Amino acid sequence: MKGEVKLGILGGGQLGRMLMQAGLDFNIYTLVLDPDENAPCKDICNEFFVGSFRDFDTVYEFGKQCDILTIEIEHVNADALEKLEQEGVKVYPDAKTVRTIQDKGLQKEFFRKHNIPTSDFIILADKTELEQNTAFLPAFQKLRREGYDGRGVTRLTNEADFVKAFEEPSVLEKLVDFEKEISVIVARNANGEVTAFPVVELSFHPEHNLVDSLFAPANVAYKLQRYAIEIATRVIEAFDMVGILAVEMFLTKDGLILVNEVAPRPHNSGHHTIKANYTSQYEQHLRAILNLPLGSTEIQSAAVMLNLLGEPGFDGEAKYEGLQEALAVPGVYIHLYGKKYTRPARKMGHITVLGQTIEEAQQRAEQIKNVIKVKA
Amino acid sequence: MKGEVKLGILGGGQLGRMLMQAGLDFNIYTLVLDPDENAPCKDICNEFFVGSFRDFDTVYEFGKQCDILTIEIEHVNADALEKLEQEGVKVYPDAKTVRTIQDKGLQKEFFRKHNIPTSDFIILADKTELEQNTAFLPAFQKLRREGYDGRGVTRLTNEADFVKAFEEPSVLEKLVDFEKEISVIVARNANGEVTAFPVVELSFHPEHNLVDSLFAPANVAYKLQRYAIEIATRVIEAFDMVGILAVEMFLTKDGLILVNEVAPRPHNSGHHTIKANYTSQYEQHLRAILNLPLGSTEIQSAAVMLNLLGEPGFDGEAKYEGLQEALAVPGVYIHLYGKKYTRPARKMGHITVLGQTIEEAQQRAEQIKNVIKVKA
Structure with a gap:
């Protein structure tokens, strides 16, 4: 908290922007990485880098410059976070938490393992496995990875809805009333x-x-x-x-x-x-x-x-x-x-x-x- | 309020900084003029100009780029503000208000003229005039111009205090109990x-x-x-x-x-x-x-x-x-x-x-x- 703390933020959207707006009161030096050159954080951070927060090398090179590295979106390269942690950067949230949360399958398994109450679910490798579980409907099918702001989620009431089902690895979550x-x-x-x-x-x-x-x-x-x-x-x-x-x-x-x-x-x-x-x-x-x-x-x-x-x-x-x-x-x-x-x-x-x-x-x-x- | 509003701020200190911090929520494009290249506003405005807000040409050239011009310190070039007003820039506060307020003599006269209750005062051209008004003590002597954050103010209880009195044009304000x-x-x-x-x-x-x-x-x-x-x-x-x-x-x-x-x-x-x-x-x-x-x-x-x-x-x-x-x-x-x-x-x-x-x-x-x- 000396003014010289360098805080890196993966993602330059509105959440990062409001984080920096609050950060002004703490004299933090901010670095932001985002693929969009017009990202909302661009003009208010101290250093802005255009690049993918999903790419190992890009995240690693970015993170090496920071004392503390945080995220405003969870779809970031977790391997790079892990390497940065090993090299002494304070990564909050840490690589293992990000890895678990960015995969909705691992997230549900984590809840089950830690006795966190959650709806019943089945992990699906592909659409074939979905077709073997029609008895589990009605349910929400969620892509394991990359879902965001309502994307990657579909409601399946019965087999007729399978036309809109995802092919990719997913989680089938029992509909909660x-x-x-x-x-x-x-x-x-x-x-x-x-x-x-x-x-x-x-x-x-x-x-x-x-x-x-x-x-x-x-x-x-x-x-x-x-x-x-x-x-x-x-x-x-x-x-x-x-x-x-x-x-x-x-x-x-x-x-x-x-x-x-x-x-x-x-x-x-x-x-x-x-x-x-x-x-x-x-x-x-x-x-x-x-x-x-x-x-x-x-x-x-x-x-x-x-x-x-x-x-x-x-x-x-x-x-x-x-x-x-x-x-x-x-x-x-x-x-x-x-x-x-x-x-x-x-x-x-x-x-x-x-x-x-x-x-x-x-x-x-x-x-x-x-x-x-x-x-x- | 379209995101394209260009707001110029004369002065780049903490008041400007907190103004821009609030301004983030309104998508304002900000330009700041301050003589200090390390001014608090430097890293968070859209465009930062190093220069004197007391200089006519500097303020005029800066202000011409703005839709709205405001201040975070009143010691700015009021003539430039006036010219900018005439040319259609929205200057808030306007030149005449700034001119009155930046001179503590004019300010006190304004209060008197508008029946705003204020302490009794005498305008002094120099120290000689002070010496002619010893009967008015105890009083505060304030420089007419450039006083700020406690500078340019001195308390005169009796003639013995005249050693610390100002030579420059000032206002002698009756001490208020x-x-x-x-x-x-x-x-x-x-x-x-x-x-x-x-x-x-x-x-x-x-x-x-x-x-x-x-x-x-x-x-x-x-x-x-x-x-x-x-x-x-x-x-x-x-x-x-x-x-x-x-x-x-x-x-x-x-x-x-x-x-x-x-x-x-x-x-x-x-x-x-x-x-x-x-x-x-x-x-x-x-x-x-x-x-x-x-x-x-x-x-x-x-x-x-x-x-x-x-x-x-x-x-x-x-x-x-x-x-x-x-x-x-x-x-x-x-x-x-x-x-x-x-x-x-x-x-x-x-x-x-x-x-x-x-x-x-x-x-x-x-x-x-x-x-x-x-x-x-």
Whole structure:
């Protein structure tokens, strides 16, 4: 924490951008690697490198320049992370955690091995194996690798859906009849200190399978909130990892909590913490990887977070409509990600709506929900 | 607000840095002019220019590239601002406001002309005129121009103090027997909408004459708070300016409020709003100059703000001590300004301490007050 700490970030998207925005307060020197020369991090990091975070040599050469290496996307070259660890770079999250989480098959097996409650599943090598498991339907088929923001996931209700099934190695996850989807973001520093943000409730976009809106705090019984936090804490401790971990969970109609999937980095389900909590998820990640005491996760205001997605039918240089009208509503805050180009359903920004109560935040969110549009 | 708005900032210090940190959420393209090639803004703006913001040609050439031009220090070339205004650049605050405020003599005359309550004063051309006004003591003598962060101010109790009096044009301000020093930050957009942040209480460093710590909300009777906000609103409307204006006031032992001085830019007395209020002073300034609806100034948490000054006796590359210990106290947040070199009493950062009540924030602030040290 001397100003001379060199922090490398694999990935230069909005999560990296908001991480650096928080990092300004800690005098961190930042290096970013991303294949897109127009990545949102480009203009605000100290050094920007265009290259693939999936390539061994590129990640290794990049990482060698850093004191601490972290990620804002998990699809990075884990072998390079491992070599960097061996050579003394502090890699948070570590190579073994990243390797487990970037493969949804290994991730599910990890949950099973560590008695983390999760839905039943079958690992499939190919489509032939899928056809041998029709009795397991209805289920979600998820690609083991490279799924992101709703891509690589398909719902299979019966054999008729097999036309849209994946050929590649995948996980078949038993459909969960859930009441709600919730998320808990936990953090752990190298001293082993662990904190959890309060439970949030997620609402997914019916079509794009990505977070549409979020409510914090969640309207969930206190006992279940305690239990969700306990599970999330067990997961981060099982990984023995440093940094933050978003734990997405199903709250079933039977009152069970099942872990859906986890992400070892800042997460869409923590964006609201910038405005609504004592410590943001971004600052918490920095405190964790710098091995500083973790911050209080206390709520300052209730919040609704709305993702701002590119409008269907528009592809090109982004233009924003409705900002005047939306910002006139008290408690409405916009966060644009600095992406030059929009395309349908691309994450272009988010809006946080604050209120003294979640009801007040929800009423305000209703007023502005369809007001801001990202067009081209 | 299309991402292509080019915002120029005269001055590249911490106020500009925090302004750009907030500006990331609005996709603003930023240009900064500062004489120091290591200015805190250097690495995070889109374009950085080394040059004097006091020089007509430099400011004019810089400003011609901008859609909107703002300041983070008032000692800039006002003639260049005026010419840029005439040529269609949106200059906020405008040239006439800057010209009035950067001269403490004109500022005091402005208050008098607009019936803004302020302490009695005499404009002095030189030291000879001071000697003709000994009956006016005790008073503060302030240089008309270039005073900043406690420089250019001296207290004259009696004739014996004349040895430390200034020769240059100055203002002699009657000493006010005040109970408290308070501040109200007001904002106004081009539509004429005005908002005020809640009153804060300032405690000044006895030696350096700059803000030592701040308490928000102020422990001041509600009626006086309303009155302070009313005065601050009258001041910004009298200037007919766009942007934010910090109005520092004395609360006298007789229950009067007198305006001390004003600053037409983000101000030390608004740093806590980043963590403690719905809208920060930085976002409010951006909303004002972009002519967006102003944000709610509602308090989310009580706060104490402590300036982090360079320790006496240290000059050189900054090192920070005590961060581990301080950040272990709940509610403690550090903001370092990215200054490479420290010197005695240089503003190197600030600390915001949050609490559910001002008493809680004060107790926490007491615990960490002398823990963080900036040395070399």
